[in-house]
Amino acid sequence: MLTNSLGRTDRLNWVHPVSQWAGKSEEGPLIFDHAEGLWLTDNHGQQYLDGFAGLWCVNAGYGQKSVVAAAMVQMEKLPYATGYFDFASEAAIRMAEKVAELTPGNLNHVYFSLGGSDAVDSALRFIDYYWTAKGQPERKHILSLEKGYHGSSSTGAGVTGLAPFHAGFSVPTATQHHIPAPGPYRSEDPSDAAVIAASVKALKDRVHALGADKVAAFFAEPVQGSGGVIVQPHGWLKAMREACDELGILFVVDEVITGFGRTGKMFAQEHEDVQADIMTMAKGMTSGYSPMGACVLSDKVFDGIAEGGGSIGHGYTYSGHPVSAAVGLEVIRLYQEGGILANAEKQSPYFMQALKRLEDHPLVGDVRGLGLLAAVEIVADKEAKTPFAADSGISPKLFKEMLGNGLIARCFNDGTIGLAPALTINSNEIDMIVDRIETSLNALTF
Numbered sequence: 001m002l003t004n005s006l007g008r009t010d011r012l013n014w015v016h017p018v019s020q021w022a023g024k025s026e027e028g029p030l031i032f033d034h035a036e037g038l039w040l041t042d043n044h045g046q047q048y049l050d051g052f053a054g055l056w057c058v059n060a061g062y063g064q065k066s067v068v069a070a071a072m073v074q075m076e077k078l079p080y081a082t083g084y085f086d087f088a089s090e091a092a093i094r095m096a097e098k099v100a101e102l103t104p105g106n107l108n109h110v111y112f113s114l115g116g117s118d119a120v121d122s123a124l125r126f127i128d129y130y131w132t133a134k135g136q137p138e139r140k141h142i143l144s145l146e147k148g149y150h151g152s153s154s155t156g157a158g159v160t161g162l163a164p165f166h167a168g169f170s171v172p173t174a175t176q177h178h179i180p181a182p183g184p185y186r187s188e189d190p191s192d193a194a195v196i197a198a199s200v201k202a203l204k205d206r207v208h209a210l211g212a213d214k215v216a217a218f219f220a221e222p223v224q225g226s227g228g229v230i231v232q233p234h235g236w237l238k239a240m241r242e243a244c245d246e247l248g249i250l251f252v253v254d255e256v257i258t259g260f261g262r263t264g265k266m267f268a269q270e271h272e273d274v275q276a277d278i279m280t281m282a283k284g285m286t287s288g289y290s291p292m293g294a295c296v297l298s299d300k301v302f303d304g305i306a307e308g309g310g311s312i313g314h315g316y317t318y319s320g321h322p323v324s325a326a327v328g329l330e331v332i333r334l335y336q337e338g339g340i341l342a343n344a345e346k347q348s349p350y351f352m353q354a355l356k357r358l359e360d361h362p363l364v365g366d367v368r369g370l371g372l373l374a375a376v377e378i379v380a381d382k383e384a385k386t387p388f389a390a391d392s393g394i395s396p397k398l399f400k401e402m403l404g405n406g407l408i409a410r411c412f413n414d415g416t417i418g419l420a421p422a423l424t425i426n427s428n429e430i431d432m433i434v435d436r437i438e439t440s441l442n443a444l445t446f
């Protein structure tokens, strides 16, 4: 039963993102009240260790006072300035400069969005415009990975390769296609070379089947987050970049999760010295303290669009919001000068080492990750790598156990646990995450 009026009001009035609308739980939501570091406290005073940084976004951890101060100063000085009509604010200009400086190679042109979905949506519109400007408007097909997640805008949801984001909506469209990306654990031959070769072949085969001159772009996450934290072997991203060059299509890297230190580097492309033609980002960009994302264009794409001439009819009222820009600048300062990125790099090996302790558990099939982004894949049969069926109830059961043990982590439909703690994590908190997962797994009965 709903125990407080806030919970009842929530059920009456708030349409939650990615939620069940019919038969909402009688328990009401878990209402968070305040937070510090990696620790969330609910409105009953119960504490939780946040192993998921909100929604893989609070990379700097909660309670960063200098970020709050930066937002307050900007709010008092100039709470809003449009970027339309050649207007600007200093904060947005400085944030664009900072993003261009941090992103690889000649990814120099920053279009600000409010989050990841509209960054991807902007990328899709710019890709369309680019090929039209280049005199190849027939290039309409977009490829991406099965189980990839690229947000839930009306077009981007079809680039996403997860069935729950398609069901009931008219996506994927006839120009949106997905190629397999099973990762080493679920590949017949799990060797790096075989996994990479299979992926490159799948991309090339599909592009040739569609007609290479009809394909516009390929989208990829360096680590597939919402699909279950699927980590491809080192060398995969570079091989896909090279395949796109060979095919003459644009290569879009979606770093909405992997950006801003999540994988141990500022951007995951740095692990392989790769540069996308277009890159999307959000989440860690402001550490979730206020909404901001970006679609960053390489010189090639920007120039291609600019040379088409005319005014580009794409814009949002809050593109380059000065308060989010001020927040982003301070968050990035903390990553770089405040030692947060250095801590992520330092803690990443211990994080994986500690999680690997779970590999011996009878329910654990695979432990994988990159930096402070990891998955513990739960299986019904360890030998046969049989996943739990989505209707087995494993996911809500395990999630509830972990919550009861004071741990917040993502639980995918098959029970796979997703972890993305704040980059400020210490080794004691890493041990607590692992211990709480183990206790939760031990409590599961079928």
Ligand SMILES: Cc1ncc(COP(=O)(O)O)c(C=O)c1O
Pocket: 114, 115, 116, 117, 118, 120, 149, 150, 151, 152, 221, 225, 226, 254, 255, 256, 257, 282, 283
């Ligand atoms: C890789 C990726 N792209 C895009 C998005 C969409 O971002 P948002 O939820 O901010 O719209 C997400 C969200 O998790 C994501 O993981």
